[in-house]
Amino acid sequence: MKTLIANWKMNVGIRESVALARGTLLTLRGRKLIPELVICPSFIALSEVRKIVARSSVSLGAQNVFWEPSGAYTGETSTRMLQEVGVSYVILGHSERRQELGETDEMIHKKVLHVLSEQMTPIVCIGESKQQHEAGQTQEVIRTQLISALSQVYLRGSERVLIAYEPLWAIGSGVVASVGEVIEVHQFIRSLLQELFAGVSSQQIPLLYGGSVDGENAYGFLREELIDGLLVGGASVKINQFKDIVEACGEVLEAQGI
């Protein structure tokens, strides 16, 4: 299985989101093998997009959530509210929220626990800055973020957590990490996960890559066994680019017979 997460960020309003959702569904038409596909519109577009993807294999994700079930939290959105509009996945700890909105590892941890307690699937983003990358601190940063996000997490039954390795220097920059770099970090994450979650299968914790993925470079990542999928930002709102990414995914799935 391969997973594609389309993070539309704050780039498209309601009307454009509806059109984009229709276009995204069309990219799947006629394919024998399709990826697990999750689209993450802005909060205000969720209920309209839900009408488009209902009765399709496409799932709906949110770009954030609050860690309390309800209460006096002006401006926040709860898991129950998201469930009402059909959301089953939530992106947590995106670097744009960590950097621009001051989200801390502790806040992300509370969100992960809450999302799982509500039978939803967190997509946890982790990754190092350019400075940390250049200083050789990638593993240290990844370890800290991962251990913090996943402490006290116990995956029961078919519960899943998706981890997206997104180096900050590659997000929205056009500077894509090399396949080799991603594999090295994914190997490191996988070994940490084996320590943290003995007996949990890798399908329950898929490892994705995100950072300037486009129609041209997607295949190189997707064909790797250690890369379970991609989190796509900018290219997910450009339907021709996203179509190429879905096509690359289809080719890999057919080649692997899965």
Ligand code: PEP
């Ligand atoms: C992202 O939004 O997490 C992301 C990876 O963005 P982009 O694909 O534009 O780099």
